[in-house]
Structure formats: structure tokens, C-alpha cells
Amino acid sequence: MIRLLKIKPFSRLMLASAAFVLLLGSVIFVRGAAANDDSADYPAASLSAPTDQTALIARGKYLVAAADCAPCHTGPNHAPFTGGLVMNTPFGGLASPNITADPTTGIGNWTDKQFYDAIHYGIAPGHDWLVFPRFLYPAMPYTSYTKLSYADVMAIKAYLDSLAPVQVAPTPSSMMFPFNQRPVLLGWRMLFFHAGPMHMNPAWNDQMKNGAYLTEALGHCQECHTPRNFLSAMIPSKAFAGAPIDAFYAPNISSDKTQGVGGWSSADLVAYLHDEGNLVKGSPYASMGEMTHHSTSQIPVSDDQDIALYLQTATAPQQVTPPPAAADATASIARGAKLYASTCAACHGAQGAGMGPQMVPNLAGNDSVTAAYPDNIIGATLAGLDPWTAIPMPSFAAQLSDQDIADIANYVRTSWGNTGVPNATPDMVAALRKRAGVAEKTN
Ligand code: HEC
Ligand code: HEC
Ligand code: HEC
Numbered sequence: 001m002i003r004l005l006k007i008k009p010f011s012r013l014m015l016a017s018a019a020f021v022l023l024l025g026s027v028i029f030v031r032g033a034a035a036n037d038d039s040a041d042y043p044a045a046s047l048s049a050p051t052d053q054t055a056l057i058a059r060g061k062y063l064v065a066a067a068d069c070a071p072c073h074t075g076p077n078h079a080p081f082t083g084g085l086v087m088n089t090p091f092g093g094l095a096s097p098n099i100t101a102d103p104t105t106g107i108g109n110w111t112d113k114q115f116y117d118a119i120h121y122g123i124a125p126g127h128d129w130l131v132f133p134r135f136l137y138p139a140m141p142y143t144s145y146t147k148l149s150y151a152d153v154m155a156i157k158a159y160l161d162s163l164a165p166v167q168v169a170p171t172p173s174s175m176m177f178p179f180n181q182r183p184v185l186l187g188w189r190m191l192f193f194h195a196g197p198m199h200m201n202p203a204w205n206d207q208m209k210n211g212a213y214l215t216e217a218l219g220h221c222q223e224c225h226t227p228r229n230f231l232s233a234m235i236p237s238k239a240f241a242g243a244p245i246d247a248f249y250a251p252n253i254s255s256d257k258t259q260g261v262g263g264w265s266s267a268d269l270v271a272y273l274h275d276e277g278n279l280v281k282g283s284p285y286a287s288m289g290e291m292t293h294h295s296t297s298q299i300p301v302s303d304d305q306d307i308a309l310y311l312q313t314a315t316a317p318q319q320v321t322p323p324p325a326a327a328d329a330t331a332s333i334a335r336g337a338k339l340y341a342s343t344c345a346a347c348h349g350a351q352g353a354g355m356g357p358q359m360v361p362n363l364a365g366n367d368s369v370t371a372a373y374p375d376n377i378i379g380a381t382l383a384g385l386d387p388w389t390a391i392p393m394p395s396f397a398a399q400l401s402d403q404d405i406a407d408i409a410n411y412v413r414t415s416w417g418n419t420g421v422p423n424a425t426p427d428m429v430a431a432l433r434k435r436a437g438v439a440e441k442t443n
Helices: 009-035 053-067 114-120 150-160 182-192 206-218 266-274 286-296 299-314 331-341 376-383 402-414 426-436
Strands: 086-089 092-095 122-126 132-135 243-245 249-252
Touching: 053 150, 053 206, 053 286, 114 122, 114 150, 132 182, 206 299, 206 331, 249 286, 249 376, 266 286, 266 299, 286 299, 286 376, 376 402, 376 426, 402 426
Parallel strands: none
Antiparallel strands: 086 092, 122 132, 243 249
């Protein structure tokens, strides 16, 4: 490190050029490799795009639903696909751009190749610091979309091109220095980004290949369900093991029989994805509610069956050690029982059975509340939730203290046959309040 600091400006320039040459080299290398992609790494339907324009656009519409492009590219008070959603990254706020075909504020002037480069390599047209390609931040999940076939990316473009172009002023981002400089992504890309398809097991049948493609490429399920390292890159050896997101926790959905979805009936998993939940496994909510509402409920049920098949049988089982029980767990659970009865039971039932399908979900037997970390009960109680279909869940942030919420979480995690660890603490609630942006009750 010390020697690096002593490098003269001239040699720093040499270093920068060397890095650039290395980058060019790697881009050429991966492009060369991509050209030789093994067709065995894609489901048959993804190998060639329909030649008929109507069929091509219909395929693109299906792919855009399966890839869930709309919610991220539609901010508050914005028309669909016109961007303006600000995502909170650890490095500041990042706004999504307009991806309608408007030639000035959207992508109407992009060539096929430029569009493919954005989805497959995370590189937009133009340059930064004169020489660097315009790297996209991985908040745009090209880390998963790179596994899409060329034919499918072209079908997506055909669909977006078929929509009315809309002109909108771009929403500004607030990334902090130096992360607001896109060339800093070079190192990240070299370390963590691997362009190209996933490697499918040649022994897989069509259903398994379709499920793998929907899960890994289109549905980008790992982007939320796989833990990340300190530089926000997904950790491949922990695929699907569960990870925090916003004020919630995307649970372990690996094939593990006790902690993952390996022990779910396939019918429950399909109902969760396609019918947006049931009274066995509860309802999808928070960002998963968005995902099922805009994506997995909009694709054929056979696709959700294939996702279930892949998750339950082909992913490596993952086990996570939960944080230990709170020091005063027994007393905390007893306090939580009283608070649950007065605050939650009217809707969720004294035995946690819920109130009816599509109304209020069960908390008994609901794996999202017994996951390794207690964030989901805390997050739901702090932030409130949009309706399953009928009524919303109110926020209790102003009514309950950090200790109250930890106590309720410990009660729910251990009652009615639930086998979660009673590990919620007031400190965890305080940290999640910051992430959810809600102040503690003040009396
Ligand atoms: C999880 C949120 C998310 C999803 C899902 C998502 N995007 Fe993006 N996308 C973004 C963000 C954020 C950016 C801006 C990245 C940046 O500025 O570096 C972006 C950038 C882009 C760009 C570059 C546009 C430009 O002007 O530079 C294109 C094209 C794009 N997305 C298309 C898509 C398509 C097509 C899909 C679905 C297949 C999709 N996105 C899904 C968040 C998302
Ligand atoms: C934008 C982030 C995000 C993406 C993308 C995402 N999930 Fe989730 N998922 C979550 C969160 C947060 C939860 C916890 C809330 C809940 O249970 O609804 C969750 C919960 C789940 C659960 C319930 C697990 C349990 O133990 O109860 C399943 C099953 C699931 N997701 C499957 C998927 C699949 C399959 C995909 C890809 C098609 C996917 N998720 C993509 C965020 C995400
Ligand atoms: C007014 C009725 C109501 C009350 C009171 C209520 N909830 Fe909820 N709760 C709901 C509804 C409706 C949902 C489904 C939200 C969705 O699917 O987006 C829900 C969902 C949840 C979830 C997510 C589980 C799942 O599968 O969707 C948790 C956790 C939760 N509630 C915990 C609590 C706790 C703890 C309390 C008491 C502090 C409480 N709720 C009080 C209506 C209520």
C-alpha cells in the first residue's frame, strides 16, 4: 500500500492504462466466450426469437413480467417504465432510468447491440472519464440477467419498443463520492461479475431447465435471497441462504428441508408464487409481495411449478446459524403474549391462524416469521403492510416501544408450534426503525 502511494503521476497513468487494457481484454475475452455459448445452457424456447412480430412482442411481454422489470422502472407518479424510482443502496440513492422508446430521455435511439450490452454486460452507451465504458450499477440486476439468451433480450427490446414513448425529466441520484463515479465499478466487475449463461446440468429435463432459467436469470431470485459480502456482491457459496432487505429478511429458499423450502409441499410453494399465498405458508409481502403481484402470478402456473421443482430439488441445501436467544427470552415471551393478545390477535387470531385466505394470513406455521433472523415480524409491525387483497396491516411504530416489538416477535416465533429462536432484541428493533425510517414511540 505504502509503495502504491509513492507512485509518480506518470506511472499512475500507466497503471490506469494497464487497468483499462485489462478491462478491454476481459470484455473481448467474455464476448468471444459468449459467442460460443453452449445451447445446452438455455431452455429450448430461449434459443431463437419468434420471427412473427406479434409473437415476438408477446414473448417480450412475458419475459418482462417474468423478469419483473416494471416495478423498479416505475417510480411514484410515473407512467410505467419511465423510471424515477430511487433505490437505497449502501452507497446512496440510485434512480432508475426511463426505458420507454423516447429518443431523448429513454432508450429509443439505442441499437440492438447497445441494449444487449446493457442487459448482458451492464454497460450503457457512452463513456466516463473519456475512456471508460459507462458501467451500470449492479442495483440493475444484470448480474442475473447476463444469463438471458440473446434471442430473449431481443424479444424484451421488441416489447419495450412497442410501448408508447414517454418523455420525462430524469430523477437525480444521490450516490456518495467516490461511488458516484462509475469507473470505480471496474474493480468490482473484475472481482465479482461473470458475464454469460449459468451452467446447466446436461441431465436436466425441460422443466428443470425452465425452472433454473426462471429462477436464476429472469426472476433474479438470488438478488434478494442470497447474502452479500461487504462490497455488496452476492456470495456464490451461500446461494439462496437468506439475506436482509430494507426492513425485512428474504428467508432461506434453498432445498434445505428444515430451513429452506425443501420441506414445503410443492403445491404450497406454487400457491405462494402463483396465487399469492395461502393459509398454510402465509402471504407474500413487502418486496416479495411486489414480486408475486407483478411477476410470478402473471406467468403460467407451469412456470411456477418449474421454479418450485428447481428450488426444491436442484439448489444446494443451506443452513444458517441464527443469532442466540435473547438473554431474558422467557420473560420476553411472557410479556409478548399479553401484547400480542391486545394488539395483534383481533386480526391474526389468538392461535395465529389468520382470518381467511386473501384477508389476514396465519402466523402459525409461517416460515417467513421463524427465519434465522426476526426482521420480518419487526419490519411488518414497524412499517405496516399493503393489503393481501382486502385490508392493510397498520403500522404500530408509534404505539409500541422497541422492547414491546422484540417481545411480540419472540412470542410469535415460539408459539403455536412455531420453532423460531426467540432472538429479537430492542437493539435489533432500533436498527430496523432506522432502515424503515420510523421513530420510536415517545412516552
Ligand atoms: C431491482 C431493480 C431493477 C430491475 C428489476 C430492473 N432494473 Fe433496469 N435499472 C435499474 C436501475 C437502478 C438502473 C440504473 C443503473 C445505473 O444508473 O447504473 C437500471 C438501468 C437500466 C437500463 C439502462 C438505461 C440507461 O439509460 O442507462 C436498462 C436498458 C434497463 N435498466 C432495462 C431493464 C430491463 C429490460 C429490465 C427487466 C428485464 C430491468 N431493467 C429490470 C433497476 C432495475
Ligand atoms: C426484491 C427482493 C426479492 C426478490 C427479487 C425475490 N424475493 Fe422472495 N422474498 C423476499 C422477501 C423480503 C421475503 C420475505 C417476505 C415474505 O415472506 O413475503 C421473501 C419471501 C419468499 C418466500 C417465502 C419464504 C418463507 O420462508 O416464507 C419464497 C418462497 C420466495 N420469497 C421465493 C422467491 C422466488 C422463487 C423468487 C424469484 C422468482 C424470489 N423470491 C425473488 C424478497 C425477494
Ligand atoms: C387490522 C388487522 C391487522 C392487525 C391488527 C395486525 N395485522 Fe399483521 N397482517 C395483516 C394483514 C392484512 C397482513 C397481510 C399483508 C400482506 O399480505 O401484504 C398481515 C401480515 C402480517 C405479517 C406477515 C405475514 C404474512 O405471511 O403476510 C406479520 C409478520 C404480521 N402481520 C405481524 C403482525 C403483528 C406482530 C401484529 C401485532 C403487532 C399484527 N400483525 C397486527 C393485518 C393485521
